[in-house]
Amino acid sequence: MATTEEKVELVETLKGPRFYSIRLYGYGGEGAYINIGKEAYDFWHKHNEEHGDSDFVNYMVNDDPEDYDFEELEIVPEEANFLKAEGEEYKYQWYEAEHEFCHQSGVEYGSARIEVEEVSSEDYNADTVATLIDGEDVSALVDKIQEETDYEVELADHGESDGFGEEGNYVCQFYSSEKGSFFEGRLETIGEFDVKKLKFIINEYPNGEDIIDGIEYNGEDVENDGGDTNGKGYSAHVWKN
Numbered sequence: 001m002a003t004t005e006e007k008v009e010l011v012e013t014l015k016g017p018r019f020y021s022i023r024l025y026g027y028g029g030e031g032a033y034i035n036i037g038k039e040a041y042d043f044w045h046k047h048n049e050e051h052g053d054s055d056f057v058n059y060m061v062n063d064d065p066e067d068y069d070f071e072e073l074e075i076v077p078e079e080a081n082f083l084k085a086e087g088e089e090y091k092y093q094w095y096e097a098e099h100e101f102c103h104q105s106g107v108e109y110g111s112a113r114i115e116v117e118e119v120s121s122e123d124y125n126a127d128t129v130a131t132l133i134d135g136e137d138v139s140a141l142v143d144k145i146q147e148e149t150d151y152e153v154e155l156a157d158h159g160e161s162d163g164f165g166e167e168g169n170y171v172c173q174f175y176s177s178e179k180g181s182f183f184e185g186r187l188e189t190i191g192e193f194d195v196k197k198l199k200f201i202i203n204e205y206p207n208g209e210d211i212i213d214g215i216e217y218n219g220e221d222v223e224n225d226g227g228d229t230n231g232k233g234y235s236a237h238v239w240k241n
Contacts, residue, residue: 029105112212118132171206
């Protein structure tokens with residue numbers, strides 16, 4: 001004889017699939033981490049210390065030197081021009097630099113909020129059936145579920161991305177700070193959505209930020225269909241290890 005739990009599962013299966021949308025929003029951004037030479041580090045470190053990072057940002061965002069609009073700089077010395085392709089006249093764009101060892105893009109874990117809605121179908125413009133989670137703080141949600149389950153359920157997987165390359169002795173970090181939606185995905189389930197089956201994949205980046213790089217549900221990746229963010233400003237820094 002079937003148990004009550006088995007009967008409930010059978011009823012849910014006969015009802016057919018259900019669809020849910022997941023959205024993460026808050027503060028985060030896109031960052032590039034680029035290995036540079038000592039000469040480039042020495043130049044930009046000194047210039048930033050004396051004048052701030054305005055000229056450095058200008059150098060990073062303009063592909064054509066004719067578009068530079070420096071405040072405290074006439075030209076960029078050859079040894080400091082680390083985005084220039086070796087043996088060529090063109091520059092790489094900051095987000096595809098030749099010597100980039102790490103790229104960051106996403107919402108910062110400490111500021112992230114989550115919205116989960118049941119929707120009528122898997123289509124992107126499907127109607128909302130019900131709102132299950134309405135802008136709850138992600139870190140608070142993780143703590144609550146883990147405490148309620150005596151940490152038998154872990155909603156967060158912290159680590160460091162396997163995609164990170166080798167960090168050199170001298171590094172440039174260029175960062176585009178953004179606010180808005182960073183993750184919008186859809187999932188299909190048999191039966192109701194169970195928050196305990198969620199898992200947030202969190203990686204720590206070289207600047208110390210914990211970024212949510214992905215979401216799983218019941219062990220399967222939820223594909224990110226993209227987000228919609230507004231830029232809040234650029235910053236550029238160098239450091240040595």
